[in-house]
Amino acid sequence: xxxxxxxxxxxxxxLVYERNFGDGLPRLTSNEYLVLxxxxxxxxxxxxxxxxxxxxxxxxxxxxxxLAESTADVVLQKxxxxxxxxxxxxxxxxxxxxxxxxxxxxxITALLG
Amino acid sequence: xxxxxxxxxxxxxxxxxxxxxxTNAELFALTYxxxxxxxxxxxxxxxxxxxxxxxxxxxxxxxxxxxxLARSNIGRCVDFRETGEVVAKVGFKSxxxxxxxxxxxxxxxxxxxxxxxxxxPAPTIPGATFTLTLDENPLAEFVELPEExxxxxxxxxxxxxxVLRGALEMIQMQVTATFISDVLRGDETTEIKVTLxxxxxxxxxxxxx
Numbered sequence: 001x002x003x004x005x006x007x008x009x010x011x012x013x014x015l016v017y018e019r020n021f022g023d024g025l026p027r028l029t030s031n032e033y034l035v036l037x038x039x040x041x042x043x044x045x046x047x048x049x050x051x052x053x054x055x056x057x058x059x060x061x062x063x064x065x066x067l068a069e070s071t072a073d074v075v076l077q078k079x080x081x082x083x084x085x086x087x088x089x090x091x092x093x094x095x096x097x098x099x100x101x102x103x104x105x106x107x108i109t110a111l112l113g
Numbered sequence: 114x115x116x117x118x119x120x121x122x123x124x125x126x127x128x129x130x131x132x133x134x135x136t137n138a139e140l141f142a143l144t145y146x147x148x149x150x151x152x153x154x155x156x157x158x159x160x161x162x163x164x165x166x167x168x169x170x171x172x173x174x175x176x177x178x179x180x181x182l183a184r185s186n187i188g189r190c191v192d193f194r195e196t197g198e199v200v201a202k203v204g205f206k207s208x209x210x211x212x213x214x215x216x217x218x219x220x221x222x223x224x225x226x227x228x229x230x231x232x233x234p235a236p237t238i239p240g241a242t243f244t245l246t247l248d249e250n251p252l253a254e255f256v257e258l259p260e261e262x263x264x265x266x267x268x269x270x271x272x273x274x275x276v277l278r279g280a281l282e283m284i285q286m287q288v289t290a291t292f293i294s295d296v297l298r299g300d301e302t303t304e305i306k307v308t309l310x311x312x313x314x315x316x317x318x319x320x321x322x
Contacts, residue, residue, distance in 0.1 A: 055189045055284045057178055077183070084183040088176040095175060 002066035003112050006079065007033070010096040011058035013041030017099040021112055025064060037062075059083070075112070082107045116188075121198055125206030128185055132207070142254045149269060159265030166268075170275020171282075177208070178280040193309050196286065197243030200277065200307075205245075213245040219308065239311045244293070247303040258297050268292040270303075277307055285313040 004025045008017035015037035020027075028036070044060055061076050061083070086104035087093055093101065116124075152162045181187075185203060190196045194217050201215045219242035252270045268274075274290035281288050287310040294300035 055182065055187070057182060057283045059179070080179075080183040084180040088179045091172075 002069060003063060005064035006108065006112060007037055007062040008099060009037045009041050009060040013038045019108060078111055082111060118198060121202035125203040128207035129210050138251055142252060145252045146256060159262060159267040163268050163271045166271035167275040170272035171279035174276035174279020175283050177276060178283045193241040201245055209251055211247065211249050213247045216244045218242045239309050242306055242308045245305045250303055253297055256297055263298055268295060269297050274305060287311050287313055
């Protein structure tokens, strides 16, 4: 299962969490990550008007994987659950702010390696 | 494919059973009770306590919705009526293990002849409401309100109204949720009325729509 990276993007399009696994991806500067995340957010906002899926709270999870990866949505589902637990349930975490949670980091490592 | 009421009940039941950790109900009731009492001592004004409870609930609701969405895989609701059904049968069930009954009201649902596959779900007109009738309330198990609280207009479980408002706001619905009656106040039933103010448009990055 080749997962290279995980991004979490808040409602406003800001990147609140990014993590690389292994060295499948070349390193980008943090600025480049922010720009990419913002672009994705814009595209998402437009496409969601064309084909609405389920209800969403506006938070987006982006998983960067190898082409062979077929279980991406299962993994994303689990990431969402970890997010709901470690991030949202921490009363000291301000929603929409960058995620700085050891609990979240730990569980993501356990999940995505 | 409209999900029937029964299917929602099943989903709610499964979600409840699926939760690995459940809390002791008495501990929960005691904690909440202590919170309300402390607020009363701090603010000394029942209206203010109602407001604070609602605010706390709002904070909880905005976070709780993520848990709900992550675990329930419920699709988008077609209209506000369906929202009410999901809230009662899946939401309340999966978190509090109670299933309030729902009655719908307010302005008639926009007779949308276009129930076809248009991009946006047939929106209900602002003003639509649903009312949740709670037969049991785990927050208020052992509570008896004193005279001053009754006269002061305390809604003991007002945190629930905030939770509803916060959760629904995160999924693009602005609502008001208020208690209409409460058995703790000597009423026949405990009811929360949720009124749709408006659907919140998603903020699009490009200019104006």
